[in-house]
Amino acid sequence: MTEPSSKKIRVTVSRSDPGTERTFLVERIEPMMVLDLLIAIQREHDPSIGFRYSCRVAMCGTCTLRMDGRAILACQTPLEPDRDKVRLDPLAGLPVVRDLVVDMKPFFEEWARVKPYLEPVEGLDEPARIRPDSPERQIIDPSLDCITCGACYSSCGIADHKRDFLGPAALNRAMLLIADSRDAAGAERLDAVTASDGVDRCHYIYGCSAVCPKGLDPAAAIRRLRRWRLEGRPR
Amino acid sequence: MCVLHAAQAAPELDITIVSKGAVGRSGCTRMVQGGFNAVLSPDDSFELHFRDTLEGGKYLNDQELAWTLINDAPKVIHELETRVGCFFDRGEDGKIRQKAFAGQAFDRTVHRGDLTGIEIMSRLLDQTFRIKPRELGDVRALDLLLDEAGEVAGLTMLDVRTGAVAVLRARVVVVATGGAATMYRIAAPAREKTGDGVAMCYRAGLELRDMEMMQFHPTGLLAGESRLTGAVLEEGLRGAGAYLYNAHGERYMERYDPERMERATRDIVSRASYQEIMSGRGTPAGGVMIDISHLGAEEVERRFAGMVARCRQIGQDLAREPVEISPTSHFAMGGVVIDEYCQTSVPGLLVAGEDAGGVHGANRLGGNGVAESTVFGARAGDRAAIVAPERDLRDPDPAQVAASVDRALAPLQREKGPSPFQVTRDLKEAMWEGCGVVRDREGLVRARERIEELTEQAAQIAVPETPQVNNAWQETLDLANQLTVARAMIDSALVREESRGAHFRSDYSEQDNAHWLRYIVARRGEGGETEISLHPVELTRKRPEPDGPPAEELEREDLEEGREDVKR
Amino acid sequence: MTLAQALFVVALAGVLVAVVGFGFVMVSAAARSGGGSYLSTGLLRRLQRSPEERAEFNRWAFYAHRFTGFAVFAFLCLHIVDISLYTFAPGAFDEVHVLYGWTSMRIFECGLLFAILFHTFNGLRILAIDFADLGSRASRGLLTGAVVLTVLLGLGGSAVIMAPVFA
Numbered sequence: 001m002t003e004p005s006s007k008k009i010r011v012t013v014s015r016s017d018p019g020t021e022r023t024f025l026v027e028r029i030e031p032m033m034v035l036d037l038l039i040a041i042q043r044e045h046d047p048s049i050g051f052r053y054s055c056r057v058a059m060c061g062t063c064t065l066r067m068d069g070r071a072i073l074a075c076q077t078p079l080e081p082d083r084d085k086v087r088l089d090p091l092a093g094l095p096v097v098r099d100l101v102v103d104m105k106p107f108f109e110e111w112a113r114v115k116p117y118l119e120p121v122e123g124l125d126e127p128a129r130i131r132p133d134s135p136e137r138q139i140i141d142p143s144l145d146c147i148t149c150g151a152c153y154s155s156c157g158i159a160d161h162k163r164d165f166l167g168p169a170a171l172n173r174a175m176l177l178i179a180d181s182r183d184a185a186g187a188e189r190l191d192a193v194t195a196s197d198g199v200d201r202c203h204y205i206y207g208c209s210a211v212c213p214k215g216l217d218p219a220a221a222i223r224r225l226r227r228w229r230l231e232g233r234p235r
Numbered sequence: 236m237c238v239l240h241a242a243q244a245a246p247e248l249d250i251t252i253v254s255k256g257a258v259g260r261s262g263c264t265r266m267v268q269g270g271f272n273a274v275l276s277p278d279d280s281f282e283l284h285f286r287d288t289l290e291g292g293k294y295l296n297d298q299e300l301a302w303t304l305i306n307d308a309p310k311v312i313h314e315l316e317t318r319v320g321c322f323f324d325r326g327e328d329g330k331i332r333q334k335a336f337a338g339q340a341f342d343r344t345v346h347r348g349d350l351t352g353i354e355i356m357s358r359l360l361d362q363t364f365r366i367k368p369r370e371l372g373d374v375r376a377l378d379l380l381l382d383e384a385g386e387v388a389g390l391t392m393l394d395v396r397t398g399a400v401a402v403l404r405a406r407v408v409v410v411a412t413g414g415a416a417t418m419y420r421i422a423a424p425a426r427e428k429t430g431d432g433v434a435m436c437y438r439a440g441l442e443l444r445d446m447e448m449m450q451f452h453p454t455g456l457l458a459g460e461s462r463l464t465g466a467v468l469e470e471g472l473r474g475a476g477a478y479l480y481n482a483h484g485e486r487y488m489e490r491y492d493p494e495r496m497e498r499a500t501r502d503i504v505s506r507a508s509y510q511e512i513m514s515g516r517g518t519p520a521g522g523v524m525i526d527i528s529h530l531g532a533e534e535v536e537r538r539f540a541g542m543v544a545r546c547r548q549i550g551q552d553l554a555r556e557p558v559e560i561s562p563t564s565h566f567a568m569g570g571v572v573i574d575e576y577c578q579t580s581v582p583g584l585l586v587a588g589e590d591a592g593g594v595h596g597a598n599r600l601g602g603n604g605v606a607e608s609t610v611f612g613a614r615a616g617d618r619a620a621i622v623a624p625e626r627d628l629r630d631p632d633p634a635q636v637a638a639s640v641d642r643a644l645a646p647l648q649r650e651k652g653p654s655p656f657q658v659t660r661d662l663k664e665a666m667w668e669g670c671g672v673v674r675d676r677e678g679l680v681r682a683r684e685r686i687e688e689l690t691e692q693a694a695q696i697a698v699p700e701t702p703q704v705n706n707a708w709q710e711t712l713d714l715a716n717q718l719t720v721a722r723a724m725i726d727s728a729l730v731r732e733e734s735r736g737a738h739f740r741s742d743y744s745e746q747d748n749a750h751w752l753r754y755i756v757a758r759r760g761e762g763g764e765t766e767i768s769l770h771p772v773e774l775t776r777k778r779p780e781p782d783g784p785p786a787e788e789l790e791r792e793d794l795e796e797g798r799e800d801v802k803r
Numbered sequence: 804m805t806l807a808q809a810l811f812v813v814a815l816a817g818v819l820v821a822v823v824g825f826g827f828v829m830v831s832a833a834a835r836s837g838g839g840s841y842l843s844t845g846l847l848r849r850l851q852r853s854p855e856e857r858a859e860f861n862r863w864a865f866y867a868h869r870f871t872g873f874a875v876f877a878f879l880c881l882h883i884v885d886i887s888l889y890t891f892a893p894g895a896f897d898e899v900h901v902l903y904g905w906t907s908m909r910i911f912e913c914g915l916l917f918a919i920l921f922h923t924f925n926g927l928r929i930l931a932i933d934f935a936d937l938g939s940r941a942s943r944g945l946l947t948g949a950v951v952l953t954v955l956l957g958l959g960g961s962a963v964i965m966a967p968v969f970a
């Protein structure tokens with residue numbers, strides 16, 4: 001444990017109700033996550049500050065916000081010891097409910113458009129026998145643990161720009177289902193995601209892959225989908 | 236799971252999901268790391284799983300519920316795999332891989348890496364895009380509404396985003412708000428889990444059983460004031476041979492379980508650590524140390540990458556130095572009394588998951604938790620589909636609605652009062668000290684008095700007047716429920732004058748099967764006090780085996796070195 | 804100045820206004836919803852810290868790509884008109900094309916050259932990403948390449964364009 005210090009950190013939080021931002025001087029604790037900062041503000045400075053979290057261990061994906069512009073999970077991002085100021089904003093491209101809380105509806109609308117649920121193939125009555133080293137699992141497994149936190153959506157630059165774009169998370173999900181031999185709707189899905197509001201909108205900004213708190217690579221999924229359009233689905 | 240089944244059985248039903256957090260992204264099912272117990276292998280059997288469950292639960296379980304759990308678990312795994320779209324880890328042969336878990340005689344835990352919950356909840360959430368139920372995310376259920384005949388009429392609710400209150404009329408209400416394990420200073424679960432469902436049912440006059448049973452996980456991270464405190468370090472560390480030290484550098488497990496040392500069961504290790512800490516041999520921050528660096532930094536980094544990363548975040552290096560830990564409250568075994576169809580004594584009211592009591596008895600096996608929430612969730616859905624069409628919409632009692640809404644709005648209207656955050660802290664402190672891992676009469680009585688004081692304070696809390704996304708207000712409402720549940724827990728714990736499973740009384744340190752194969756039921760009396768009654772456990776299927784292997788015995792080989800994937 | 808020349812200058816000014824306006828709209832929209840890092844000392848510190856953070860350069864490349872694309876397109880619209888003068892009014896064509904020799908016009912052409920080069924190389928980079936399945940790191944390498952090529956060729960070309968002025 002490091003020595004308790006009496007250092008302070010200057011936090012600027014964008015607030016929705018007065019329409020302005022507010023700056024707080026918060027006592028540092030060690031270790032300190034961004035979430036701890038918010039809880040400290042809530043307890044010591046302003047109990048009305050709006051933010052959200054649930055699991056605090058990077059599993060629920062509800063605490064996403066932007067620190068100095070970069071989308072992060074508040075519960076998983078430590079404040080570096082040498083940092084003395086920080087700026088917090090709600091996610092970009094999503095309607096703000098209050099302060100740092102956004103409405104994820106647009107994100108999930110895009111998610112819903114790729115038919116995110118399995119359409120089981122005929123006769124799938126037993127858990128499928130698929131070896132973990134099969135090509136299909138090699139594609140799927142590394143891309144699986146999306147927590148729908150919206151960090152990629154916010155960092156996309158295209159999806160969050162109110163253009164019609166399915167966005168990295170939804171496309172990643174579509175890629176997984178198309179690769180899944182248990183799913184019967186792959187062809188239909190591939191058509192959907194390669195339509196004009198699909199993969200072609202991607203400009204390889206790599207914002208998604210750079211910020212994903214789970215270390216997934218949605219940009220790779222998009223490249224894969226573009227390739228499958230030409231070469232056909234892997235089967 | 237419940238919605239999925241209800242919609243499948245009766246597509247014409249009008250289904251509404253009310254969730255205090257984001258739909259599908261709050262609660263603990265999402266946080267399950269370890270996995271899901273189900274009998275899938277021909278070499279395993281329902282009887283074996285049943286025995287493990289009862290041995291774990293110290294025969295306090297409702298045996299019919301436990302049997303139902305075990306019987307349905309494989310079906311649910313099948314359904315998750317073939318209909319819902321989950322994919323669990325496979326073995327070399329392409330079949331579902333099952334790993335070892337503490338306290339079980341057979342490797343039967345199904346998992347997806349160490350993020351099983353994300354896979355299950357994400358895929359279930361995806362199903363909602365197919366079924367399209369009405370989703371009320373960020374809407375908190377306040378109270379159950381009954382009609383004059385005492386049957387379910389609906390519930391009152393509060394939109395966290397706008398602060399608006401509303402009444403939802405329903406033919407059937409399924410309560411599954413996931414227990415109340417957050418009310419301790421050091422706690423693992425998601426923040427929504429403040430006993431809302433249990434408290435709602437209690438206020439509606441339902442019976443709660445086994446409320447004294449609260450499971451503590453021995454290796455929760457200590458990270459100072461940070462919210463990461465309480466996050467679980469996986470059980471596999473102990474399995475792989477990690478040492479536990481107190482502040483004097485003693486391997487204190489020598490005193491508690493010289494034979495199995497750190498590999499003893501969860502309850503024993505939790506208890507040992509707690510006693511070390513409470514008797515002043517803990518670290519200044521109130522913890523003990525876990526050290527696994529003797530395996531070699533590289534080895535630790537390879538085998539426990541996730542845990543090393545988790546520690547690194549708080550500036551500690553698990554691979555090279557000891558890390559500070561403490562027992563952390565984890566799971567509430569107690570809850571509302573239900574039958575195998577999730578039905579309660581109130582017609583139209585179903586309860587499932589952690590809110591229900593009796594499945595796990597005095598201690599839950601790792602891996603039976605998600606199994607419970609999915610199995611009984613599915614059963615509640617099936618049942619709702621049968622019950623709902625038979626029932627009509629009732630008219631809630633207006634006085635009840637008004638009382639519920641007034642209670643919810645009161646803190647907004649007060650100008651001055653204590654801060655909810657402080658009172659919550661005090662509650663967590665009081666429960667940790669008085670009704671924690673080790674209990675005694677004196678401590679419980681003190682905690683009881685403290686709860687009374689805090690209840691009075693809670694009634695005076697004032698919060699900022701913004702109704703939208705007002706965390707302070709929400710915390711106040713959580714607090715009221717937590718206090719209700721805390722009281723039921725303490726009252727039950729006072730009555731059980733023996734030690735069994737998760738409930739350890741230092742003044743009655745032996746398990747007493749002759750007198751205490753009885754479960755404790757708490758309900759709200761006329762005047763608001765807790766009414767306690769005792770009921771013998773019905774040993775419908777299996778009695779305790781005096782000669783059989785004690786539960787601890789079974790666990791040892793599961794925790795053997797090399798089993799890196801042993802989790803909770 | 805002849806009428807044709809005056810009209811051309813006015814149209815060119817219109818193009819410039821459109822380009823600047825586009826840039827302004829783009830930057831303000833990006834600031835509002837682009838989701839990128841803010842330009843601050845903190846960002847500079849971060850860019851030094853971890854290569855992952857440098858994915859931000861891809862974002863700036865995207866904005867630069869759109870900006871140069873629009874600039875080239877807007878000029879092309881005008882250019883098509885002034886070239887096509889040749890078919891029906893060769894006299895006017897000659898008059899207008901004298902303007903391309905002005906120093907200020909040459910400076911504008913240099914800017915145009917840089918825009919075309921960047922747009923071309925960055926476009927090729929994006930094609931390469933698809934064809935060679937390049938990840939974030941490799942694509943950043945290519946971006947460096949594209950920028951270096953743009954600068955080198957742009958400087959060379961500019962020297963050629965500006966040479967008559969200094970001759």
Ligand SMILES: Cc1cc2nc3c(=O)[nH]c(=O)nc-3n(C[C@H](O)[C@H](O)[C@H](O)COP(=O)(O)OP(=O)(O)OC[C@H]3O[C@@H](n4cnc5c(N)ncnc54)[C@H](O)[C@@H]3O)c2cc1C
Nearest residue numbers: 255262263264269270376412413431588589602604605608
């Ligand atoms: C860190 C951790 C790890 C675990 N690992 C395992 C494991 O490996 N294996 C295992 O078997 N079990 C494990 N468990 C236990 C398991 O997670 C629980 O048993 C199970 O998730 C309980 O499910 P549930 O459906 O009852 O509640 P939850 O999944 O917790 O859901 C509760 C829901 O109710 C909502 N809610 C709460 N209050 C209200 C209200 N007033 N109004 C409206 N909605 C409300 C919440 O938003 C939430 O969505 C673990 C638990 C934790 C905390």
Ligand code: FES
Nearest residue numbers: 056060061063075
């Ligand atoms: S609180 Fe759940 S991901 Fe941060």
